[in-house]
Structures are given as structure tokens and as C-alpha cells.
Amino acid sequence: MRVMRGQAGVRLVPRWYPPVVIGLLTLFTLGFLALALNVDGAMGISAWGLFAFAALLLCAAVSALARPRRRREPRVTPDGVRVFVAPALTTWPLVGAWLAVLVVAGVWSFVAVTDFGALESPGFTLVTIVGAVGSLPDLVRLLTGRLHRWRLEIGPETLTYRGYRTDRSWSWTEVRGARIQQRGPAGVAIDLRGAGTDPIVPITAFDVPAEQLVEEINRAKAAARR
Structure with a gap:
């Protein structure tokens, strides 16, 4: 696979994407705030949880897309x-938003058992609860240190990438280099020897341009040959 050197001026995120995503999340945040101010009891608690979820997700989106x-x-x-x-403003709000959803799912589970008629959208409630239960293994990974903040370590002898569930290291003999990947997801592809899938470092998780990461990896690879 051909290695592409850093390409100045490559736009990996379309211009329209950040304002659309941030605008929609802003509307959701304001909507959940209005809901939280107008309901009380258990549903009021869940509404504040939804507001916290949307607000934290908005914070992470601004950090990842507008920075x-x-x-x-x-x-x-x-x-x-x-x-x-x-950046911390990209990662920790995502964790907070996830925990807020778990709280909301817990409240809705309690309401479903004690007063099912109080649920205004049983279908959406069920989907949320099922999704929260499905994420519990990741909560265990988080608590045991196996869910990772995005991190790229470029050393004299090895290259290490950690992100979400991924935690992999390669010696430089296993790495051909790096190239920019423009879509699905946009970021830096680590070009490995062999027929396996090349891992992708998502550029929205970092605060440096993809060109810099490509140059750093290729420079370290070249230095390892000497």
C-alpha cells in the first residue's frame, strides 16, 4: 500500500459538518433544558439527565469539530x-454524557417497574434502557482501565495506539509508514506489513493536523532504519 506523505491543506472534515452537528446538539440541549424546567418527580430527574447528556455531548463536539x-x-x-x-475537553465530556445516559436509563427502569403509565414514550424508553444495559461491559472496561483515551505514542523502537477498546503496539519492522485517510473515518491510517486491516487514528480525537501525525510516524520509521 502506497504511503502518502503529509499533504498541506487537506480538509478531512467537510465545512458544513461542524456547524450542522453543533447546531443540532445545541437545539437538543435547549429542548431538554426546557423539558427539565417544566417537569418534576422522577421524570424531572431524567429530564435533567438528558440535559446533562446533551450539554456534555455538545461540549465534546465543539472540542472535536470546531477546535x-x-x-x-x-x-x-x-x-x-x-x-x-x-484533549480532555473531547474525552471527559463523552464519559460524562455516557454516565448521564446510564442514570437516565436507571430512572426510567425504576419508573417502568413502579408506574409504567407515567412513561410518555415507552418505545424510546425501552431502546434507551437496552442500549444502557448493552454498554455495561464498556463500563467495566472503563473501571478496570481497559477503555482508553485516544493516544498515539511514537517511540524509537515501537509505535503504540490506544483509543476506546484498542490498545496495540508495533515494532517499526511491522510498520511501512502512515498516510492520510480522508473518509470512514477521517484520520491517519497506519500502514502495516501483511494482509491485515490498517488501524485508523481518528483525527477528530486530536488537536494536531493529520499531516503532522503522518510526518511524525514516517520520520520515526525512517530513523529506525538507520
Whole structure:
């Protein structure tokens, strides 16, 4: 697979996408706020939970989509490993939004058992509860340190990528280089030797341009050959 060097000016996120996503999330946030101010009891608690979910998701979206991506010098460990980490404003609000949904699902489960008629949208409630239950294994991973903040470590001997459930390291003999991937998802593809699938580092998770990550990986690969 051909390795593409950093390409100046490559736009990986369409211009229309950030304002549309942020605009919709803003409307949802305001809608849930209006709902929370007008209901009480258990449903009022769930409405505030939905407001927290939307507001935190909006915060993460602004950080991931609207943040200017500029070249920055990464943190360098004493061993010479260059470390790129996803911004806190992108990652922690996502965790908070997820926990808010779990609280909402818990409240709705209680209401469904004690007063099913109080649920205004039983179908949506059921979908939310099922989704929350399905995410519990990831909650266990989070609590046991197996759910990861997006992180790319470029060292003299190895390349390591962590993100969500992924935690993989490769020696430089296993890596051909890196290239920009423009869609599905947009980011940096790590070009591995062999017939396996090349992992993708999503650029929306980081605050540096994809071109910098490509250049850093290819430079470290070239240095490892010497």
C-alpha cells in the first residue's frame, strides 16, 4: 500500500459538518433544558439527565469539530517517546454524557417497574434502557482501565495506539509508514506489513493536523532504519 506523505491543506472534515452537528446538539440541549424546567418527580430527574447528556455531548463536539488544529510539539518522555493525547475537553465530556445516559436509563427502569403509565414514550424508553444495559461491559472496561483515551505514542523502537477498546503496539519492522485517510473515518491510517486491516487514528480525537501525525510516524520509521 502506497504511503502518502503529509499533504498541506487537506480538509478531512467537510465545512458544513461542524456547524450542522453543533447546531443540532445545541437545539437538543435547549429542548431538554426546557423539558427539565417544566417537569418534576422522577421524570424531572431524567429530564435533567438528558440535559446533562446533551450539554456534555455538545461540549465534546465543539472540542472535536470546531477546535483549530495547529502543529504542536508533543510531550516527550525521558525514553524519547513522543506522545500525542486527545484533549480532555473531547474525552471527559463523552464519559460524562455516557454516565448521564446510564442514570437516565436507571430512572426510567425504576419508573417502568413502579408506574409504567407515567412513561410518555415507552418505545424510546425501552431502546434507551437496552442500549444502557448493552454498554455495561464498556463500563467495566472503563473501571478496570481497559477503555482508553485516544493516544498515539511514537517511540524509537515501537509505535503504540490506544483509543476506546484498542490498545496495540508495533515494532517499526511491522510498520511501512502512515498516510492520510480522508473518509470512514477521517484520520491517519497506519500502514502495516501483511494482509491485515490498517488501524485508523481518528483525527477528530486530536488537536494536531493529520499531516503532522503522518510526518511524525514516517520520520520515526525512517530513523529506525538507520
